[in-house]
Amino acid sequence: MKVLIIGGVAAGTKTAAKLKREDRSAKITVITRDKDISYAGCGLPYYVGGLIESREELIVNTPQKYAKMTGVEVKTGKEATALWADKKQVLVKDLFTGEEEVCSYDKLVLAVGASPVELPVPGMKQQGVFKMRTPDDATAIRAYAEENQVKKAVVIGAGFIGLEAAENLKTRGIQVTVIDFAAQVLPNILDKEMAGYVKKHLLKEGIRVITGTKAEEVVGNGKVTGVKTSAGFLGCDLLITAAGIRPNTEFLQDSGLEMFKGTILVDNTMKTNLEGVYAAGDCVMVTNRITGKPQWSPMGSSANMEGRTLAQLLSGKNKTYPGVLGTGIVKLPGLNVGRTGLTEEQAKAAGYEVVSVLAPTDDKAHYYPGAGFFITKLIAEKNTHKLLGVQVMGPGAVDKMIDIAVMGLNMGAALEDFENADFAYAPPFSTAIHPFVQAVYVLLNKLSGDLVSMTPAEYAEGKAKGYKVIDAGLTPSIHGAQYVDPFAVNGEIEGLDKEEKLLLVCAKGKRAYFLQNRMRFYGYKNTVVLEGSTFFNDVKVENPEGAVSPEEEKRVKALGFLKDKNTLDRFNGRVITRNGKITAEEARTIAEAAELFGSGEVTMTSRLTMEIQGVPFANIEPLREYLMQAGLETGGTGSKVRPVVSCKGTTCQYGLIDTFALSEEIHERFFHGYANVKLPHKFKIAVGGCPNNCVKPDLNDLGIIGQRIPLVDMEKCRGCKVCRVENNCPIKVAKVVDGKIVIPENECNHCGRCIGKCPFKAFEEYTNGYRIYIGGRWGKKVAQGRYLDKVFTDKEEVLAIVEKAILLFREQGITGERFADTVARLGFENVQEQLLTDDLLGRKEENIKAQKHLTGGATC
Structure with a gap:
């Protein structure tokens, strides 16, 4: 039997390998237009993210290895261009030479797979625009991101591949926005309310998601700089399209093959309407195992099983393929x-x-x-x-x-x-x-x-209108709801009418069910449990009265919302600006949010966060979602790494380092990267561009100050009576002594003001660096930070010191004490020694996993 298989990824290679094991006499040839076969397409996003380190790990088998292992002949760089089923022939073109040949067969397997949809959007040919379908695509994306130091990316498509791509770009420290034309993420995969939960989760994790949005134009001058969408302009350095796939069946249009919207129709033996022609994989329309109706399910798992079943059929076994369930799973942050x-x-x-x-x-x-x-x-x-x-x-x-x-x-x-x-x-x-x-x-x-309930979908559609909300949680937590302890109910409940429509809500639903059981016994006729309760739903009481409970006040405080003590239910919400710098678009969003959800007023805190004033408790979640859609977040409270503050850096006449770039990197690595790590107390970081200390780096738990260290060429020093370097030294430590300039190392603050001042070029060369202060504090108590002895010239070494300081504080700090107290208790020299070695990093995983500082000491 002479079997020709077109396509060499999942279904094609599985069919060939299994068939050869079933029938060693079969002469099997696999042709594929790619240079790779049998690659792990589902692993591509994880190569981009760096979890899979080498491209070779994505290749399950090379053509040579596969051929040797199976006995199947593999021809790469060959593309089928026509099928003549009546002659049992396929026209094949060599993609390298352009030569054509006719290949005959006894049995033909079409496993041509599918390719990403080409979006009809102008500008898609810009550099930095990629699809994600082959190992070459993943290799190109990762290389481009690294070589161009990509900071922002847009992913078009919120399906499995799009969301996996977004997660892995975020892993690389790239700010990601996902857009989709559909009204929800994972369309046709999840129900609307489940997709809504996923979208909110992604927003909380820092991945901006905009649904119901169409890409209109890719912008750039040869290299992508952004995307115009129906929701506005989105700036980016990298664009990935993952807006669906379509079968590679164009060459079969005139073959007589029965198809539906490009997919090949097969029966339960994977046979097409053409004699001797079979099909499997992403190009095939199979059936839904439950309904028996046609279903396209392009998944690597299905392709492999279809290929295996087809091989058994071709070898003469009595087999059928029962269809698919559309099973799928995706890893998100x-x-x-x-x-x-x-x-x-x-x-x-x-x-x-x-x-x-x-x-x-x-x-x-x-x-x-x-x-x-x-x-x-x-x-x-x-x-x-x-x-x-x-x-x-x-x-x-x-x-x-x-x-x-x-x-x-x-x-x-x-x-x-x-x-x-x-x-x-x-x-x-x-x-x-x-x-x-x-x-x-x-x-x-x-x-x-036994349970009368309301689904989250029904609740979102407004079915709870007219119901009185009953809070059945461990403690009162729903603003404006009447609290009832389920286990204290032994009869009628004061203030509740037995004919009243009551929505019972707790944390997850169990206590609400217990309450319903008791209330029904005591004659309450219209009780309904909200499925998922507050764990899944944003529960609100219409026109709530009274103060917010202490538990709810504590919960929203962790989200960056601090109670206005002059009100019963108004809060001021902190919007994180990363370092005090925001874009014009972000400023507009904050202003709009203040008008829509707060009092319309915005203040700036001493930590350079924007604070939206007068937000009613009921508006907190809508406000957060509105901000997250624009890539903004609230927070900056609790016993954690706090948002980084920065001075103007190189935009200031004294600035020696790019403080904004450094502070943004610290923000991503340690404010976001350590977001779930509890510390003994808050940990504040400041980055200053020069020794002027405008943002008080020496009064923070950790401060970084830019340094410009003069490299003095003493041979060029003339010992002038009037020394310009001496006259320009702002702290008056440079002195001419015995005919030579002298700058005491332990007194120089490395401000760099002496550079270029010597007319004889003795002060031309310099090294930029960083001085790190630890143990500063201001507020109720003030402590002056002390700098480490070493002046650092490597930014990565500085970032490592920051991480080690956080780890030391978590490991050796006592719950409730500030880092300054930890440094004082352990001794500066001890702490410095630990920070200049890597033992803390070696214990990092164990340290972070430890159940420590669960209460913390920060009160704001």
């Missing part, structure tokens, strides 16, 4: 997102009577270190209880939840089939009742009527 089966919207469109539930649970025993959460949405058929689809989010092993669902869907399971499933349990891995089973219990309670 701090959140993994998986799904399988039908979304609620898809299930309704397919004609099912749908019931769903959203259940937050622990992902392992809550007391076990590193425990996180799952947010699980189950979709089932109302009458039969048959499971239809699952969506799960969480920081941990989301895949295990999805894989359980896949097995259930494959077997046509009903919810009851999971009810007493004996899943593995131990505290490091799961909860005693598995999180998946817990979610099933909640949905079964809903179906039986």
